Amino acid sequence: MKRSIIHVDMDAFFAAIEEKDNPSLKGKPVIVGGTEERGVVCTCSYEARKFGVHSAMPTYIAKQKCPFGIFVPVRYERYKEISSQIFEILFSITDLVEPLSIDEAYLDISNIEDESLMIAKKIKKKVKEETGLTISVGISYNKFLAKLASDWNKPDGIKIIEENEVPEILLPLPIRKIYGIGEKSTKKLNGIGIYTVNDLMKIPTDLFESYFGKYGHEIYNRIRGIDNREVKISRKVKSIGRETTLKRDINDIDKLQKYVERFSKNIAYSLEKRNLAAKTLTIKTRTSDFISHTKSKTMNEYFYKVEDIIIVGGQVLKEIDLNLDIRLIGISVSNLKEKSLEQISMF
Structure with a gap:
């Protein structure tokens, strides 16, 4: 089977989120990182890069190169929140996802019937619609060339490198x-x-x-186009989960249950692919005051079937205080072990 690998890389991720949250920064040289003289640049907008600013550069040098730059502190929790949304999109495409960092990943789409270019465009469209951000995508028959391709037309780029090239x-x-x-x-x-x-x-x-x-x-x-590395999904998995930031804050348990059901299907698929079963289910919420909460339930028996995850998720959801509106909901399973025997449903 011919391999088809996608590499995705968010465009100036931290800076793009700062611009998203504060539109007045759009089009300006935004520099994210330590704001003190001894600080270091984490990333910067493309406008700042024109002045020679780049990641890992000491802040004092960045200020010399770009005296009118707008320096903003790192908000890692916010970046993780948006990253979770993006990875939810990636995992909706395939379970064969290898995260490289908070804003970068490989996907193996060899087993998907859809054309690779169509899949890449779907990823870009969904990321733009759900986060307002742009992502660059590279496609090829191995990891090295896919990563090279994603950097080819940045920002907001898409590039295929074919074997005959x-x-x-x-x-x-x-x-x-x-x-x-x-x-x-x-x-x-x-x-x-x-x-x-x-x-x-x-x-x-x-x-x-x-x-x-x-x-x-x-x-x-x-340099001869040979790279046999596989997309790695076999790292020790401690938990499997999905979460999303809601378009509107809600406290309707029936609407929240729909998210539990949607996430349960994805999680069940991931468990099946890894031949795993879980014993603990956790629901994470973030309320309108930006405070995160978690509620967990550990069962006597291991589970992995989608209907079991939905039922346990529903039980945990009923224990959550909905006095404040919810802006983020997530579900994860942990306490994992490899399935040795076919299990029947707990319920």
Whole structure:
């Protein structure tokens, strides 16, 4: 089966959320990070990048490069909230999702019948509709090329790298674009006249280990379009959950139950894919005063069927105080173990 991998990467994620929450910042050089002199830039808007500001840059240097920049502190909880919405969209496409960070992930869509470009456009559309933010998407037959493609037309980009385009499409690229070649290696290679992938292709095989150590073989293959890494979903899973920020605050238990049912279907699918069962179910809410609350229930027996998750979720939901309107709801299952025998429904 031909592999089809998608890499998604939010555009200037933290800065974009600050602009979303404060529209007066739109189009301005927004710099998110430590606001004190000893602070560090986490990310910045594309307007700030034009001045040479970038992530991991000390704040005092960013202020020198962009004296009219608008410096805002990090609000990590807010970014995590939006990230959860985005990953809910990704998991609605496929369960084969490998998160790389709060705003970046791989998806393996090899088993999905829909065309990869249509899936990518669907992701972009849903992210825009549900969060107001843009996301760049790369599509190819392996992880390296998919990640490379997502950076091709940023921001709000989409790019496919087909197998018949490789290695020609890579040859003009600067070597710093190749995953695994860091700043030190780039300077070292530039010092001997190697600036592009085309230059790098001319290096004998045995010299790759001299320059890149144990990663030499991987880099040799990468620039030739070879990358056999799988999308990893086998990391130790402690919990599986879904959550969403509601478009309008509500305290109607029947409406909230609909979200429980929707999330239960996704969670049941994830449990089935991983051959897991759960014993504890937790519902998380965030009220209109932005305070988060959780309520859990641990069962005597393990469960994984969608109807069982819905029933337990309904029981927990009834115990939640709805005096304040709810702005976020989430459901997760934990206390997981591998299914050894087929279990019947608890109810």
